Structure formats: C-alpha cells, structure tokens
Amino acid sequence: xxxxxxxxxxxxxxxxxxxxxxxxxxxxxxxxxxxxxxxxxxxxxxxxxxxxxxxxxxxxxxxxxxxxxxxxxxxxxxxxxxxxxxxxxxxxxxxxxxxxxxxxxxxxxxxxxxxxxxxxxxxxxxxxxxxxxxxxxxxxxxxxxxxxxxxxxxxxxxxxxxxxxxxxxxxxxxxxxxxxxxxxxxxxxxxxxxxxxxxxxxxxxxxxxxxxxxxxxxxxxxxxxxxxxxxxxxxxxxxxxxxxxxxxxxxxxxxxxxxxxxxxxxxxxxxxxxxxxxxxxxxxxxxxxxxx
Numbered sequence: 001x002x003x004x005x006x007x008x009x010x011x012x013x014x015x016x017x018x019x020x021x022x023x024x025x026x027x028x029x030x031x032x033x034x035x036x037x038x039x040x041x042x043x044x045x046x047x048x049x050x051x052x053x054x055x056x057x058x059x060x061x062x063x064x065x066x067x068x069x070x071x072x073x074x075x076x077x078x079x080x081x082x083x084x085x086x087x088x089x090x091x092x093x094x095x096x097x098x099x100x101x102x103x104x105x106x107x108x109x110x111x112x113x114x115x116x117x118x119x120x121x122x123x124x125x126x127x128x129x130x131x132x133x134x135x136x137x138x139x140x141x142x143x144x145x146x147x148x149x150x151x152x153x154x155x156x157x158x159x160x161x162x163x164x165x166x167x168x169x170x171x172x173x174x175x176x177x178x179x180x181x182x183x184x185x186x187x188x189x190x191x192x193x194x195x196x197x198x199x200x201x202x203x204x205x206x207x208x209x210x211x212x213x214x215x216x217x218x219x220x221x222x223x224x225x226x227x228x229x230x231x232x233x234x235x236x237x238x239x240x241x242x243x244x245x246x247x248x249x250x251x252x253x254x255x256x257x258x259x260x261x262x263x264x265x266x267x268x269x270x271x272x273x274x275x276x277x278x279x280x281x282x283x284x285x286x287x288x289x290x291x292x
Contacts, residue, residue, distance in 0.1 A: 013142055022047050022144035022272075029273035042248075042285035046272035049247060049291070050145055057246075058147035061265045064107040065156050071262060076238050079253075079262045084157040089135070090128035093155070095119055101160035106134045108151035117160065131155055143271040161256055167225045169193060173263065174229060174253045176236065178243035179288040183236045183251075185209075188226045198222040199276065204236065212281035219276050229253075231260040238262070247289050 013021060019036075026034050026047060039048045049055075061067045068080055084102055087093050093104075104114040104127070112134045116122055135155065140148030163171045168190035175187040183204060191198040200222035201209045208224035215221045229235060239251035242265065252263035274282065 009142070018144045018146060019051055021142065022051060025143055025271065026273055029271075030275065039291070040286050041279070041282040042277070042289070043272050043274055043282060045286050045289045045291065046248065046268055047144075049289075050147070050268055050272065053247070053292075055147040055267070056150075058267045059150040061249075062108075062147055062267060063151045064105065064264060065154055066107070066151075067265060071242065074238075074241050076242070076262070079238055079260055081158045081161070081254075081261050081263075084159060086157075087155045090131035090155060093128070093131075093157070095124055098157060099159065103158050103160055104131060104155060105158075106131070106137075106153055107156055108148055108153045109134055109137060109139045112137075115160065143268070145268050145271065147267065161254055161261070163254065163256055165190075167191075168198075170197075171254055172226060174232075174235060174255065175266075176239040176251045176253070177248070177269075177285065178239050178246070178251055179248050180246060180290070181240050181244035182288075183239045183243075184285070184288060187250075188222065190222065190226065191220075196220065200224060200226055201277075201281075202226075202228075206232070212278055214276050214278055229255045229260070230258040231255055235260045247291070 016024065023034050026032070026043070030043065034047060035044050036048065039045045061070055065086060068083070071077065071080055084098060085093065098119065100119055101117050102119070103116065105112060114127060114130065135153045138149060140146060161171055165172060170190060170192040173189040175189065176183050177185050177187070185204065186202045188200045188202065189197050196218050198220045199213070201212050203209060206228040210221060210224070213221070235253050238260070242251055243249045246267070248267075250266040250269050252266065254261045254263055277285070
C-alpha cells in the first residue's frame with residue numbers, strides 16, 4: 001500500500017510546476033491562499049524567495065557538509081561541531097572507528113538524524129538501510145525547495161553532544177531569525193520527545209513573548225524557563241555575520257558548557273508554512289524582508 005501511495009504521489013507532483021507545488025503545499029498546510037503579487041507575511045515571503053530569488057548560495061549553506069567551508073571563510077571555524085567522518089554510502093562507514101556515542105545524518109535532509117548513545121546496542125545493518133534510504137530521498141522536491149535538490153547527498157557523523165540541563169530532557173536549540181545581517185529574535189526548542197516539544201520566543205534582550213506563539217498539545221508553552229545562553233552575544237555576532245547578504249535566514253546554535261556550536265542555516269523554516277507563530281507576528285517578521 002505504501003508503495004502505491006508513493007507512486008501516486010510521484011505522479012501527482014510530477015504533473016505540477018514548482019509554483020503549483022508551493023501553492024498546493026501552502027494552502028493544504030495553512031488553509032490560506034498564497035499572495036504572489038504582494039506577499040506580506042513571513043511565510044509568503046519565504047515562498048516568494050524560494051521561487052523568484054537566486055538560491056544558489058542557499059544550496060551551499062543548506063548542505064550540512066559544505067556549509068563548513070562557508071563558516072570557516074567567515075571566520076567562525078571554532079563554532080563548528082567536530083566532524084567524525086563523511087561517506088558517500090552507508091557501507092563505507094567503519095563503526096569500529098567511531099566513538100561509543102555519535103550522531104549520523106545526511107547532509108541534504110531534515111529531521112533524519114540517527115542518535116547513537118551506545119553503538120554496541122544498535123543494529124548496524126538496519127542503520128545502514130535507513131541511511132541509504134535517506135540518501136535516495138529527494139528532500140525538498142515535494143515542497144518546492146529546489147535548493148535542497150542541488151546538494152550532492154552524503155552521510156556525515158558528529159559527536160553526540162551532551163548538555164547538562166535541569167529544564168530540558170533534550171539538547172536546547174537556539175534558532176536566531178535574521179534579516180540581512182540583523183538578528184531579530186530567538187526561538188528556543190527543548191524537551192523534544194515523541195513528536196512533542198516545548199518552545200519559546202525571546203527578543204534580543206531575552207524578554208519572553210508568548211503572545212507571538214501558537215500552542216497546542218504537540219507544541220507546548222515553555223513558560224519562559226530558558227535562561228539567556230552564556231554565549232548569546234557571540235551567537236548574535238556570528239548570526240549577524242553569517243546572515244549578511246541573505247534577505248532572511250535562520251541561524252541555529254547549541255550551547256555546550258558555555259560554548260556556542262553552530263547547528264545549521266535554514267532558509268525555508270517549516271517550508272514557509274509556519275503555524276506556531278501568530279498571524280500578527282508573521283506579518284511583523286514579513287515586514288523585515290526586503291524583496292527585490
């Protein structure tokens with residue numbers, strides 16, 4: 001049955017132009033109609049940019065492997081998570097040479113991270129099978145995000161990051177929304193488990209703004225418990241430098257023992273179909289983007 005669904009999905013999307021794909025996904029997800037002539041809010045402008053702007057540098061910076069060179073050129077090599085290995089195929093991975101704990105992921109995907117806390121307890125054949133399947137997945141194809149399709153897929157391994165936190169069972173993600181070199185606000189995601197998470201929105205003075213957020217049983221109110229990271233000033237400086245020249249981009253960080261580590265650069269947050277921000281705040285963010 002899944003095979004038939006995939007075939008039907010492939011046929012359906014192959015009959016659509018990229019603009020039609022974006023229209024379809026946006027309307028299905030948000031219940032709204034895209035305003036192509038006069039995009040206003042954050043979602044609309046993200047979708048406009050991915051269709052009408054030059055996204056060639058997006059492809060480089062969305063590549064979780066090649067973005068490392070971009071970050072080094074900007075002078076922030078010390079913020080990179082160490083690289084344990086890079087492979088074209090899962091069969092090339094020598095698990096004996098990896099530490100006991102690590103993470104594996106493809107460089108062109110999203111949400112496909114394999115977290116290994118104890119390699120002696122994993123099924124290596126199953127891990128290889130999942131990785132090879134992820135390598136074949138044309139991420140972005142069904143969302144009109146063509147910048148992902150230009151990434152040559154590979155597998156990378158990084159150390160398992162351990163964060164000592166009394167408020168989160170998972171590592172805290174600090175996601176700084178930027179507009180052409182200007183950080184604007186920070187989203188914090190934490191307590192991720194079984195598809196649920198807590199989240200918060202802070203301005204640059206670290207004031208909590210729950211009035212800008214939409215909560216539900218999956219996306220829960222963090223209650224403002226996340227303290228300002230010790231390295232927040234450095235995060236903001238790096239986010240400013242890395243985002244220059246981009247109308248909008250989200251620069252994501254972790255903090256381990258007071259040191260910031262870059263997670264990724266994201267150009268199409270939630271595919272341009274964000275539902276966890278209020279309409280008013282989406283418009284406020286949209287006002288910061290200058291379209292050319």
